[in-house]
Amino acid sequence: MAQLVCGLARRWCFGALGSPLQALHLQALPLHLGRTVMRASQKDFESALRQVKLWKKDPGNEVKLKLYALYKQATEGPCNLPKPGMMDLVNKAKWDAWSALGSLPKETARENYVDLVSSLSAASEPPSPAKPAADGEQAGGDLVVTSENHITTITFNRPAKKNAITTQMYRDIMLALQAASKDDSVLTVLTGNGDYYCSGNDLTNFTDIPPGGPEEKARTNAVLLREFVDYFIDFPKPLVAVVNGPAVGISVTILGLFDLVYASDRATFHTPFSPLGLSPEGCSSYTFPKMMGPSKAAEMLIFGRKLTAQEACAQGLVTEVFPDSTLQKEVWTRLRAYTKLPPNAVRTSREVMRSKGRERLHAVNAEECEALRQRWLSEECASAVLRFMSRKAKL
Numbered sequence: 001m002a003q004l005v006c007g008l009a010r011r012w013c014f015g016a017l018g019s020p021l022q023a024l025h026l027q028a029l030p031l032h033l034g035r036t037v038m039r040a041s042q043k044d045f046e047s048a049l050r051q052v053k054l055w056k057k058d059p060g061n062e063v064k065l066k067l068y069a070l071y072k073q074a075t076e077g078p079c080n081l082p083k084p085g086m087m088d089l090v091n092k093a094k095w096d097a098w099s100a101l102g103s104l105p106k107e108t109a110r111e112n113y114v115d116l117v118s119s120l121s122a123a124s125e126p127p128s129p130a131k132p133a134a135d136g137e138q139a140g141g142d143l144v145v146t147s148e149n150h151i152t153t154i155t156f157n158r159p160a161k162k163n164a165i166t167t168q169m170y171r172d173i174m175l176a177l178q179a180a181s182k183d184d185s186v187l188t189v190l191t192g193n194g195d196y197y198c199s200g201n202d203l204t205n206f207t208d209i210p211p212g213g214p215e216e217k218a219r220t221n222a223v224l225l226r227e228f229v230d231y232f233i234d235f236p237k238p239l240v241a242v243v244n245g246p247a248v249g250i251s252v253t254i255l256g257l258f259d260l261v262y263a264s265d266r267a268t269f270h271t272p273f274s275p276l277g278l279s280p281e282g283c284s285s286y287t288f289p290k291m292m293g294p295s296k297a298a299e300m301l302i303f304g305r306k307l308t309a310q311e312a313c314a315q316g317l318v319t320e321v322f323p324d325s326t327l328q329k330e331v332w333t334r335l336r337a338y339t340k341l342p343p344n345a346v347r348t349s350r351e352v353m354r355s356k357g358r359e360r361l362h363a364v365n366a367e368e369c370e371a372l373r374q375r376w377l378s379e380e381c382a383s384a385v386l387r388f389m390s391r392k393a394k395l
């Protein structure tokens with residue numbers, strides 16, 4: 001493992017290959033996933049590790065060396081590697097940083113790591129991750145995509161807006177899925193940053209009307225939505241959702257197209273389509289009745305009943321529920337173990353499970369998008385969006 005860490009870290013210290021920050025994540029995650037740190041500050045420590053993964057700015061080599069040294073000390077104790085040769089500049093710098101911590105106790109190193117990350121995060125991250133651009137879409141950064149240890153992770157990263165999905169994010173998710181279908185990952189994970197998994201479609205997506213008027217907007221959205229859902233129907237590898245908090249709207253419906261859905265016990269599942277003057281999408285009009293029976297599906301999709309994580313698990317929408325405090329540790333350990341399975345066997349099993357229903361799903365998707373195109377032009381939908389925007393009503 002140490003060799004792997006050093007090999008990966010070679011990529012960041014002097015920025016020779018790839019993004020230094022990305023490589024910092026790469027060196028942190030394998031150990032994070034592979035170890036059990038049972039002290040009181042473990043949750044904070046794990047949260048700090050996740051925070052580092054989401055940093056957009058490179059903190060510089062000095063900080064990265066400090067983080068590296070504290071990480072190693074916190075997880076392995078005092079430096080146990082042979083001193084690298086003088087010409088091995090990168091590993092020498094890392095060895096020096098780690099050795100300089102002497103016999104600092106693991107717990108103190110962990111606390112120092114958390115403190116350092118929290119001071120750097122406070123200094124470098126704006127309270128709101130992105131400012132709206134002139135056309136109402138968000139600038140980049142609302143979606144974070146990482147690929148490590150044969151797992152590609154797509155993270156909704158717009159916590160100030162409860163991870164509501166902007167038009168740009170839909171596009172970026174499609175691009176990320178396209179890339180993930182070709183990379184060396186075995187699994188693709190969707191998750192959220194902050195207290196929400198995702199609050200669904202950004203309701204302001206409906207407000208910029210093009211010169212062709214609402215009809216053109218509805219037509220374009222229907223085409224784009226169909227394409228978006230098609231990506232999930234056709235995705236060739238296992239899709240996993242790590243539902244870290246409440247999920248609303250389209251972030252819930254597409255779960256019917258996932259292979260595994262692991263949820264925090266804080267998560268809820270809400271599809272308030274009727275109050276919004278909308279109708280179901282993401283193939284849920286087909287997948288939900290199939291998995292939970294028509295009447296339970298009707299309660300959710302027609303009458304907007306919000307399910308707890310336990311209820312969603314009982315209905316087959318969620319694979320397993322975890323206490324919020326252990327979700328990350330338990331899920332990522334399990335997923336990492338799954339990536340060790342023979343990848344071709346995993347693919348073949350999935351394909352034989354999926355192939356029979358694919359054509360049907362495409363037909364359902366087309367039908368749902370056409371129904372939505374008409375709904376978007378309705379008075380009911382327009383009033384619901386206006387109500388939300390004027391903050392008179394919360395769902």
Ligand SMILES: CCCCCCCCCCC/C=C/C(=O)SCCNC(=O)CCNC(=O)[C@H](O)C(C)(C)COP(=O)(O)OP(=O)(O)OC[C@H]1O[C@@H](n2cnc3c(N)ncnc32)[C@H](O)[C@@H]1OP(=O)(O)O
Nearest residue numbers: 160161162164170199200201202203221224225249250395
């Ligand atoms: C390439 C493809 C393009 C296709 C584009 C077409 C679109 C396809 C659409 C598919 C059909 C639609 C599917 C859906 O997802 S319907 C469900 C939509 N979601 C909602 O209705 C949720 C609305 N939000 C809420 O009810 C509450 O905000 C919520 C319960 C989620 C949280 O409440 P809380 O009180 O805890 O927090 P706030 O309300 O104060 O929220 C904090 C800020 O976040 C903003 N926010 C939250 N959710 C959304 C959202 N969905 N859209 C826009 N903004 C959202 C909220 O306004 C607050 O912002 P401010 O702090 O600025 O006020």
